[in-house]
Structures are given as C-alpha cells and as structure tokens.
Amino acid sequence: MTNNDWSQDEILDLKKKCLEVRRNILDLTFYGSSSHLGGSLSSVEILTCLLFRIMSINPDLPLWGKRDRLVISKGHAAPGMYAVMAARGFFPAEELKTFGKSGTRLQKHLDMHKLPGIDASSGSLGQGLSIAAGMALADRMDGKERFTYVLMGDGEMQEGQIWEAALTAAQHKLDKIIAFVDDNQMQVDGFTKDILNVEPLVQKWESFGWHVQRIDGSDVEQILKAAALAKSVQGKPHVIIADTIKGKGFDFMELKVEWHSRGLTEDEYCSAINQLAAAEAAFTALSGKGA
Amino acid sequence: MYPKIDKPYGAGLLKLAETHPELVVIDADLSRACDTGDFAQKYPERYLNLGVTEANMIGVSAGLALSGKLVFSGTFACFITQRVYDQVAISVAYMQNNVKLCGIEAALTSGSNGATHQSMMDLALMRALPNMRVYDPVDAVSLNAVMHYEADHPGPAYLRGIRKSGPAILDPAAAADPCKALILREGRDATVIASGIMLERALAAVDELAKTGIEVRVVALSCLKPIDEETILRCAAETGCIVSAENHTVIGGLGSAVSEIVGEACPVPVVKVGIHDAFGEVGSAEYLAEKFRIGVPDILAAVNKAVELKKKYKN
Numbered sequence: 229m230t231n232n233d234w235s236q237d238e239i240l241d242l243k244k245k246c247l248e249v250r251r252n253i254l255d256l257t258f259y260g261s262s263s264h265l266g267g268s269l270s271s272v273e274i275l276t277c278l279l280f281r282i283m284s285i286n287p288d289l290p291l292w293g294k295r296d297r298l299v300i301s302k303g304h305a306a307p308g309m310y311a312v313m314a315a316r317g318f319f320p321a322e323e324l325k326t327f328g329k330s331g332t333r334l335q336k337h338l339d340m341h342k343l344p345g346i347d348a349s350s351g352s353l354g355q356g357l358s359i360a361a362g363m364a365l366a367d368r369m370d371g372k373e374r375f376t377y378v379l380m381g382d383g384e385m386q387e388g389q390i391w392e393a394a395l396t397a398a399q400h401k402l403d404k405i406i407a408f409v410d411d412n413q414m415q416v417d418g419f420t421k422d423i424l425n426v427e428p429l430v431q432k433w434e435s436f437g438w439h440v441q442r443i444d445g446s447d448v449e450q451i452l453k454a455a456a457l458a459k460s461v462q463g464k465p466h467v468i469i470a471d472t473i474k475g476k477g478f479d480f481m482e483l484k485v486e487w488h489s490r491g492l493t494e495d496e497y498c499s500a501i502n503q504l505a506a507a508e509a510a511f512t513a514l515s516g517k518g519a
Numbered sequence: 520m521y522p523k524i525d526k527p528y529g530a531g532l533l534k535l536a537e538t539h540p541e542l543v544v545i546d547a548d549l550s551r552a553c554d555t556g557d558f559a560q561k562y563p564e565r566y567l568n569l570g571v572t573e574a575n576m577i578g579v580s581a582g583l584a585l586s587g588k589l590v591f592s593g594t595f596a597c598f599i600t601q602r603v604y605d606q607v608a609i610s611v612a613y614m615q616n617n618v619k620l621c622g623i624e625a626a627l628t629s630g631s632n633g634a635t636h637q638s639m640m641d642l643a644l645m646r647a648l649p650n651m652r653v654y655d656p657v658d659a660v661s662l663n664a665v666m667h668y669e670a671d672h673p674g675p676a677y678l679r680g681i682r683k684s685g686p687a688i689l690d691p692a693a694a695a696d697p698c699k700a701l702i703l704r705e706g707r708d709a710t711v712i713a714s715g716i717m718l719e720r721a722l723a724a725v726d727e728l729a730k731t732g733i734e735v736r737v738v739a740l741s742c743l744k745p746i747d748e749e750t751i752l753r754c755a756a757e758t759g760c761i762v763s764a765e766n767h768t769v770i771g772g773l774g775s776a777v778s779e780i781v782g783e784a785c786p787v788p789v790v791k792v793g794i795h796d797a798f799g800e801v802g803s804a805e806y807l808a809e810k811f812r813i814g815v816p817d818i819l820a821a822v823n824k825a826v827e828l829k830k831k832y833k834n
Contacts, residue, residue: 341615350609355578358578360582361582362580362582362584362586363582363583365582366585366587369588389572389575392574396570
C-alpha cells in the first residue's frame with residue numbers, strides 16, 4: 229500500500245468519523261456512566277482508522293472466521309471502542325446510553341461474552357500482547373494470513389508481562405502483529421515520566437527485535453501510512469508508538485490528570501458538545517472548499 | 520505395590536495428539552519436568568517452549584484458545600497457579616478459554632526444591648475461580664482419564680500432573696469418568712476420601728485399620744470441581760463420619776470442599792488430613808509426610824478421631 233491508496237476525501241471522512249466517535253464518547257459518559265474519558269479520547273483516531281479502514285472486519289458478522297482481530301489491552305479504553313463500534317454499525321448508537329448501567333452489554337471494561345465484536349476481554353493491564361501473540365501463532369499454524377492488532381497504553385508499558393510478550397513475538401517473528409501504543413504520556417496518578425518513566429520506547433522496542441515507528445497518533449493519515457508500512461515489512465512484529473493527547477478534543481480535559489476517569493456535569497457536557505460543533509463546522513467549511 | 524506408568528502427562532499428550540489435531544502443548548522452560556520432550560520431537564509444529572515467562576504463557580495459551588486451539592500448558596504447580604493468578608483468572612477463567620493448566624510437582628511432591636516450589640494452595644486458588652474445573656488425580660490412570668475428558672470438554676481446567684511415573688491403582692474402565700468419585704473399599708465405620716497421592720496412603724491406612732476391626736470405606740476423588748456431591752453425601756449418611764486426605768493446605772482444598780457439602784446437607788464429623796497452614800521445606804517424601812502430617816499414621820489417627828467424634832455426636 230502506498231501513500232496514494234487513500235484520497236484526501238477519505239482522510240476528511242475519517243476525521244469526521246472521529247468527531248462522531250467523540251460525540252459518542254460524550255453521550256456514553258453523560259447519559260450512561262462515568263468513564264475513562266482521557267485514555268478513550270486519546271485513542272479515537274487509532275481505533276477509528278482501525279475499524280473503518282485498516283482492519284478487515286464485518287459488523288454484520290462480528291465472529292467472521294477470517295476477520296482481522298483487535299485486542300484492546302488497555303481495557304479502560306472500552307468507551308472509545310464502544311463509540312467506534314457504534315459508529316461502524318456493530319450496534320445502535322442508542323445503546324451507548326446503557327454504558328456502565330445495571331444489565332448492560334457495555335461493561336466498564338470489555339467483556340467478549342457480552343458484546344460480539346470484542347475479540348478478547350480485558351481490563352487487567354498487561355495481558356493483551358500475550359493474547360495477541362497466541363492468536364498470531366495459531367494463525368501461522370493454520371496458514372491464515374490475517375493480522376492481529378493490539379492497543380496498549382504508555383502506562384501499561386510498566387507491566388512486566390508486556391516485555392515477556394515482546395520477547396515472544398520477536399522470537400517467533402510474528403509479523404502479523406501490529407501493536408499501537410497510545411502514548412498519551414499520562415497514567416492514573418499523573419505523568420508517566422514522573423511516576424515510572426517508560427521512555428525511550430522506540431529504542432526499547434527496537435532492542436526487543438520489533439519493527440518500530442513513531443507517529444503523531446492524532447493524525448489519521450500518519451496512522452494509515454504507519455499501518456500500511458507495517459503490513460509491508462516482514463520478519464518482525466510491528467509496534468507503532470502513537471504520540472497522543474490524553475482527553476484529546478476538549479480543551480478543559482486535555483492533559484489534565486483528573487480526566488483519567490470521570491463523569492460529565494451538564495455544563496461540561498454542553499461545553500464539550502459546543503467544542504465538537506465548532507470542529508464540525510470547520511470541517512464542513514473545509515469540505516465546501518474542497519468541493 | 521502398584522504397577523507404574525511412565526511419563527503419564529507426556530504419554531497422554533502423545534495419545535491426544537492423534538485424535539485432536541487442534542492440540543497445542545506449551546512449556547515454560549520445564550519440559551523435562553513435564554515429560555513433554557517426546558511430544559515436542561514428534562509434533563514440533565504444535566509445540567511451544569516460551570521460556571521463563573509464566574504470565575505470558577497464560578496469555579499466549581488464551582490467544583491460541585481464542586483461535587480454536589486446545590491448549591495444554593504445563594509448569595511447576597506453584598508457578599502456574601499462585602504466580603500468575605490474575606492472568607489465569609482473567610485470560611483463562613473469565614474468558615472461558617479452552618486452556619488446560621497442568622501443575623507438576625504439586626505441594627509436597629516437590630521435595631527436592633523446597634518451600635518456593637511447593638504449591639500448598641494451588642487447589643484452593645483454582646477452586647475459587649468461576650468456570651474452572653479442578654483435578655488432583657489419584658493415580659496415573661486417573662490423570663489419563665482427566666486429560667481425555669478435558670480434551671473433549673471445552674473450557675478452563677487445572678490438573679495436577681505426575682512427574683516421571685505414577686502408580687496405576689484404578690481400573691481404567693471404572694475411572695473413565697474422572698468427575699465420578701470411586702468407592703474402592705467398603706466399610707461402615709468411617710469413610711476416607713482421598714485425592715492425589717493420598718489415595719495410596721489411605722488404602723494402606725485402611726488395611727491397617729481392618730486388622731483392628733475398624734471397617735473403613737475408601738473413596739478415590741480426583742475431581743475437586745465440579746465435585747461428586749452425591750457420593751460424598753451418601754458416604755456421610757451411610758458411615759456417619761469422614762476423613763479427607765489431601766496433599767494440600769486444609770484451607771480451601773478437598774477437606775474444605777467436603778465440609779461445605781456435608782455441612783449443608785448431612786452434617787457429620789469431617790477430620791482433615793492435610794497441610795496445616797504452613798510453607799514447606801526440602802526433604803524426602805517420607806520426611807515431609809511425617810513433618811507435615813500427611814502420612815499413613817496421620818490417616819490412621821484421623822479415622823480413630825472421626826469414629827470417636829461420631830460416637831460422641833450420636834450420644
């Protein structure tokens with residue numbers, strides 16, 4: 229795949245989808261229940277690109293046997309995943325309002341048995357990359373050519389099991405694994421660099437035998453390019469360190485520790501909706517110019 | 520003495536490989552202890568040695584199972600349970616993955632390595648997990664039956680393995696359903712329910728007791744979960760007291776499981792033979808059995824105590 233495999237219109241469409249997904253996250257939180265807003269908003273572009281463009285999936289057949297798979301290892305990004313799934317047609321957006329409520333399919337952390345389309349349950353950090361390695365090993369045994377994607381957090385890099393899995397994937401040359409690190413620089417208690425620094429991530433992953441790229445994880449075109457390059461490089465597993473912004477999209481949330489997990493007051497919800505509307509208007513103007 | 524079966528876990532895997540093309544076997548640098556060398560040689564494409572990465576081993580097993588594989592993962596019992604409890608809870612039990620965890624050298628069968636390698640609480644930990652079936656096979660025949668049963672029943676399971684060789688005590692036909700507790704000796708004065716290596720000791724103890732006129736029923740119980748409640752309750756009703764015998768802490772294992780069942784439906788004295796809230800140490804099997812009170816004399820004493828309690832209870 230090259231740079232030219234997507235048009236600027238498609239890029240614009242993806243950016244618009246990201247706004248729709250952000251709106252879904254706001255609705256899910258405001259009408260449903262307090263959520264991990266910060267780390268969901270930082271992963272919007274990655275997840276939107278994956279489910280709308282990069283992955284081979286079918287929302288009507290969520291368990292389709294040849295689908296690419298996605299392990300959300302940072303399971304607290306569940307709101308982000310639900311928001312993208314609803315936009316992609318896995319279930320009606322109305323269901324987002326049940327998030328975190330009694331009897332819901334939309335648990336605070338992902339439950340594969342409640343919601344078809346989730347490839348692995350998660351929530352306890354550090355386990356997803358091992359699961360992805362197992363999936364990729366099985367695919368190799370079965371001669372399946374599909375890809376396994378993983379979403380991890382930068383805080384999650386502190387979990388030792390991640391590095392056990394990194395060794396395993398490199399040892400077995402699992403080049404069908406494409407992992408994203410949603411590097412929003414923060415964890416529950418503050419900035420990752422202040423609590424337990426995980427940098428330099430590029431050098432770490434390279435020294436573990438991975439093919440590494442570092443991109444602006446809020447830029448959909450860079451995400452598409454990085455995934456395309458990863459697919460073309462053989463013999464190593466791939467990690468894309470995506471520099472993102474925790475709470476991305478809303479000025480009062482961005483890079484603020486207290487927005488790791490929270491509910492929204494009515495004022496906050498309205499303010500956020502207004503910011504989205506402004507961003508949508510800007511896109512509409514841009515689309516108009518393009519046409 | 521009972522005849523021995525060599526490498527029962529490794530031999531079981533070789534047998535299963537013939538009928539289950541989806542079988543994958545995983546080690547974490549203890550392939551010699553697990554006796555999986557023959558499998559690795561014969562089926563290299565279905566075998567993985569993941570090195571000393573137990574937490575990762577559980578996740579990789581889960582990922583394989585999520586892709587339709589039947590996974591048998593083995594290492595020392597302490598490492599595949601207490602070391603990786605959250606990984607087992609979430610990646611295996613919660614996700615209901617078809618992963619069979621095999622714990623080798625459980626509890627005091629690990630005499631040469633000492634306390635750090637002796638899983639005194641593996642069965643308690645695994646019993647507490649939803650969706651997890653739990654086995655402490657009473658002999659090599661039972662281990663083989665457990666492996667075949669599990670290969671045909673998708674879902675998480677924990678089984679204690681047997682290293683190098685194990686006795687063949689049970690009749691293979693009678694032991695085919697590993698979930699069924701088997702009555703091996705009849706008696707009306709008391710019942711000894713034994714799991715794992717304790718069956719052989721229980722049979723020896725009961726033979727001794729018979730000389731003194733005490734007739735004791737012996738039940739071989741390999742499956743701790745789901746446990747054969749019907750047989751346990753029948754023994755409680757018919758013999759009036761029970762002795763449990765396990766190579767495991769008395770907190771949360773066989774003795775606890777039996778107590779929970781009779782306590783609810785048919786209360787009779789249950790005297791527990793097992794390890795009493797202690798970490799282990801190095802030593803011979805005989806030394807450890809004596810020190811931690813899981814030997815033949817301890818079962819003898821427990822039966823006498825149970826019979827006394829039964830009499831006292833009746834009066």
